[in-house]
Amino acid sequence: MAEADSSGAEASAAASRRQARWSLRGMTALVTGGTRGIGHAVVEELAALGAAVHTCSRKEGELKECLEKWAGLGFHVTGSVCDLSVREQREALMREVASALDGKLNILINNVGTNIRKQTVEYSAEEYSFLMTTNLESAYHMCQLAHPLLKASGMGSIVFISSVAGVVALNSGTIYAATKGAINQLTKNLACEWAKDNIRTNSVSPWYIKTSLVEEIYLHCGTHGLTDLYRVLLLLRSICMCMCACIRTFLDSYAYYY
């Protein structure tokens, strides 16, 4: 019995050590575009881990609904109505963040991004500018604005929500792909440039996730709209097969000597 008690106590001590290791209590975060999709999930995850989170979106009603829901769950989340494609609104957002989070920001999640799916020759100059501003310029500027607060926190972290489309070629959406490719490069440059300020920079590249951004594809194309998925899976399978072949060649040559 005593043994069982001590192993129970050990298990609970291990659980609380694990909990402490994954806790974000005392940390602050800004998640752009947190009312729907990936940003919404990120806000909930960070808040559930104990962080104080600020988020933003363009639709006041949706933002209010989310904030009420989060308050009901006991999460510490504040929010601003802001169109991130407008420079002055980004500056105003950062002032609100500084005030809501007492001038301390540990985490910046650059999540806002959108897409217009067309063939390259069909894009207008306005669409080019809209996608570049929303996906790339806004994230770049948010990093510049957040830098003093991230640096002051002594332990800063930037995460860009990029896309597989920034790594491999898909059938449409060349402007979106270019913005995500640029985000991937920006991630590497900032990781080097701002490491001295104790700011880590990473990006996450999701494949299709069922959110409002891609619901049109699911609604109108069903699984046919995802034929690119199979192209990527084929690519991954080829890479795996090449790696297996290399390992086998290496092992065969190793076996030859011994």
Ligand SMILES: NC(=O)c1ccc[n+]([C@@H]2O[C@H](COP(=O)([O-])OP(=O)(O)OC[C@H]3O[C@@H](n4cnc5c(N)ncnc54)[C@H](OP(=O)(O)O)[C@@H]3O)[C@@H](O)[C@H]2O)c1
């Ligand atoms: N879903 C996917 O399959 C997928 C795959 C790869 C990468 N991603 C990337 O993941 C990120 C999030 O995508 P998602 O699918 O979650 O998108 P989503 O469902 O469309 O949600 C976008 C969120 O951002 C807000 N937002 C959009 N434009 C904004 C602007 N100009 N200013 C302020 N807020 C804005 C939206 O609220 P309002 O509309 O009210 O402003 C909403 O809260 C994007 O960068 C996207 O490129 C998504």
